[in-house]
Amino acid sequence: MEAEVKDKIVSIEKPEIIAPPDWKPVIVGILCNWCSYAGSDLTGTSRMQYPPNIRIIRVPCSSRVDPWFIIKALQTTADGVLISGCHPGDCHYISGNYYARRRFLVTKELLKMVGFHEHRVQFSWVSAAEGAKFAQVVKKVTDDVVKLGPLHLYKKENFNK
Amino acid sequence: MDYSKEIRDIAAKLFADGKIDVFVGYRMNGFDDNQVPVVITDPKEVSTLVFTEKSVFNLTNYLKTDHTRGKRVGLIVKGCDSRSLNLLLTESQVKRDRLYIIGIACEGVVDDKGVKMQNCTECIVPDAVVFDEMLGSPRGKKDYIVNADIRALAEKGLVERREYFEEIFENCIRCNACRHSCPLCYCAKCCIDQETASLYNGSNTASSAFHALMTWSLHLAGRCVDCRNCEKACPSHLPLHLLHKQNEKVIFENFQNHLAGVEEGERGAFYKYSLKDPDDFIM
Structure with a gap:
């Protein structure tokens, strides 16, 4: 199930960077405790398969996600970031995801301008009952990131290159 | 004048x-x-x-x-x-x-x-x-215009924009003058400084500048009033307004023409929400 890399993969932002043959994308998933985390749990208990490239971080609400978290993930290890929360209107804290939605749009547009492909950072609404949707979303994000190639911008290991 | x-x-x-x-x-x-x-x-x-x-x-x-x-x-x-x-x-x-x-x-x-x-x-x-x-004699409000530099950048390709901003981040010396000169950066302890304990931030690399400038501009999004104190203070003469103007443009176009600080008692764009905010970018 792990994303397989067959052809030569070139980083879309920096075409001179070619992925090593054993490259596997790292995706950071930041999930809200009440819906998406429960949704991913359901995916597991229903024995649905999804790519293991995702590393899940649990947060109390999608509005807990400061744009800073996304920046930090991209700066340190991640090739892609997925942020998931409750559907609009379903927030455990009534309006958290409405606030989060505004921040996500601005963050996404800023990253796009600075030279990140828009598929590097993706957002989804997944409820606790949507185990199949969660598997689908992770699959889509992983496939997208595999196409984009490794993210070599501003990574800490790139210092002396 | x-x-x-x-x-x-x-x-x-x-x-x-x-x-x-x-x-x-x-x-x-x-x-x-x-x-x-x-x-x-x-x-x-x-x-x-x-x-x-x-x-x-x-x-x-x-x-x-x-x-x-x-x-x-x-x-x-x-x-x-x-x-x-x-x-x-x-x-x-x-x-x-x-x-x-x-x-x-x-x-x-x-x-x-x-x-x-x-x-x-x-x-x-x-x-x-x-x-x-x-x-002086008041002249009233004027219409919002999208910044000329943002319009020019939007026409460039992805790789070109990446190269342009990579140069900006490389030239940043992480002196934090932009933050100290900003009237709206008043936190006693900045979240960016929490990173200085680790080895890779706090030094003047493109990586740490990316982290600092992007976080800074996103924390000011919806509040920045475009006074350009940061640019006047920047010893490397970086075009810091690009980050703020981009946020301002997205916020103005999507969140009911919000402009920071124009109405008395109105808070920044991220302190409120509307049910009609754009949702189509979310899966």
Whole structure:
């Protein structure tokens, strides 16, 4: 199930960077405790398969996600970031995801301008009952990131290159 | 635009009436025709005050320093400065009854070379929005225009934009002057500094500049008033306005024409929401 890399993969932002043959994308998933985390749990208990490239971080609400978290993930290890929360209107804290939605749009547009492909950072609404949707979303994000190639911008290991 | 005489008179009168303890204004820097901010506590120094189109700095930045904390302050604000003051008042950072505000109906300021600043040519609110006393004749609000640099950048390709911004981040020396000069960056401990403990941040690499500038601009999104104090303070002359103007554009276009600090009592764009906010980018 792990994303397989067959052809030569070139980083879309920096075409001179070619992925090593054993490259596997790292995706950071930041999930809200009440819906998406429960949704991913359901995916597991229903024995649905999804790519293991995702590393899940649990947060109390999608509005807990400061744009800073996304920046930090991209700066340190991640090739892609997925942020998931409750559907609009379903927030455990009534309006958290409405606030989060505004921040996500601005963050996404800023990253796009600075030279990140828009598929590097993706957002989804997944409820606790949507185990199949969660598997689908992770699959889509992983496939997208595999196409984009490794993210070599501003990574800490790139210092002396 | 020369209100030096009026400002001296007002400041002298305020000191004489005992209405203020300190006055924050501009004076000549002493060796060329540029100006520096000055905090006056002695009424005798009032004669050094000036205000012309070279008065570029946003003085509301001095409301967060020890010069003015807890004191009654006289202050000069232009249009953009008054917007940041409005936000500081709304966010409970300063008390209105401690301030005596001289608002300016601003005609635009010029940079070191005498060219009108870009934010003044695109200015939306030239008149002060909070004031006790207004100098000059108000000209009313203007229409929002998308920044020319943002429009030019939007036409470039992904790789080109990446190269352009990579150079900006490489040239940043991480002195944090942008943060210290920003009137709306008033946190006692900045979240960016939490990273200095680790090895890879805090030094002047593109990586750490990316982290610092992007986080900084996103924490100011919906609050930045485009006074360009950060750019004036930047020793590397980085076009920091690009980050802020992009956020401002996205917020204006998507969130009911929100502009920071224009309405009294209105908080930043991220402090509220609408059910009609765009949702189509979310799976």
